[in-house]
Amino acid sequence: MQDDIGTLLRSFLKNALRKQSQRRIRDFGGYDIGKRRNLHIIEPMARDTAEFLCTYLCISLRGEPASKEGVASAVAAALRNVSDELAYRLTRRSDEGWRTLCDLVAEFLEACLTIDRKPYDGSLTAKSDYNGWKSWEMILSDEAPRGKWRHAWKEKPGDDFIGFHGDACMGRIFKIELTGYEERWYWLISADGSPRRGWPAAGYEASARSAACRVERIYFALVRGVERIGGG
Template identity: 75%
Template sequence: MQDDIGTLLRSFLNTTLRRQTQRRIRDFGGYEIGKRRKPEVIDAIAADAADFLCTSLDIKANGRPATREGVAFAIAQALRNVSDELAYRLTWRDDQAWRDVCESVAVFLEGCLAFDRKPYDGSLTARSDYNGWKSWEMIISGERPRGKWRHAWKEKPGDDFIGFDGETCMGRIFKIDLTGSDERWYWLMAADGSPRLGWPAAGYEASARSAACRVERIYFALVAGEGRVVSG
């Protein structure tokens, strides 16, 4: 079993790689095994993944802070090692194939980079009554998720989920022991690079239900173009 930071790295990789457009996934995997693959798409995928990892984790190379370009280069190298057969399986939305790719990339990165949790600087959440949220923003007891949530990792059922609105990935929730609490669920928005309109990109809640509802609240607000209002 991976330690906390290893689990977190794999979860982040799964989030950022699986949120790539279907066109990019098809270009990476090809239309048959080893046929019509477009290796030039790897750099774009790696750059997106590096942006996500560098925002979420403290990454060092040889004891010094790693650059985004350096992280992207390492991710690209790892993706180029993915076999034609495994890459093609990604186009089927094969969960096991995604797990295998994320594991392969994670192992490669762990061999050349050092990862740690990034110290929290308060940038993801505003000052508030509780957990980064004002009292009127709290998830109420009767609120239930509206989207479709499914296990991200079949070998760890119950503590890692990805949420979808139709075919669109809304975000991810997972439980991980970062603080010594067994009941802390972290959530991540599957951002597409569009403006956040004042909404945080990540945070935590006390339960899986609350975390899923939080992701959905932010997702549907962004879809509607509604910014966060924190005054009052």
């Protein structure tokens, strides 16, 4: 497998696996090394991961497209082979542990499946790096905003919204009517002088939903102090 595909696969796995809920991670890792692990959680973790991988990658088995169920089975098999020690490290937010896990799953998938990029289908968000984001950073089709979004100007409702998390302003999204740019919703992160940690302060997405989700992703990453990986 080409090195760039291997790197892409590992990035996707990191995105899919690390976004699992803390409850799932705790069930998978246990409350101490080898203690109270709930291995039944592997199946839903594998299904979610397969859904993510199959959305952005072409995955085949012996020349035929692999089903999501088949990919999920392969991911589950790899997860079942994770040691108690490694599984518990994940509950302690060990970056090294997560890298090791992604490598283990990736190596297993590479050994039994053929993996490649999906071709660009012409849509605004399909192409990696199209609007400044890597393919693993794209907003998912079922992703929805979590904050409260309201019209920026109460006296003039329109395609201009401000998002709030509690009392904190996260950012703004708006649409500009320009010929050839009908699908673009622009977004801005609220400027508070805090370090950007590699995250952009502005950009655009294909819809109001995805623009709002982009603002929230960056806002919560900054709140948690998370650096952007693979940007630029």
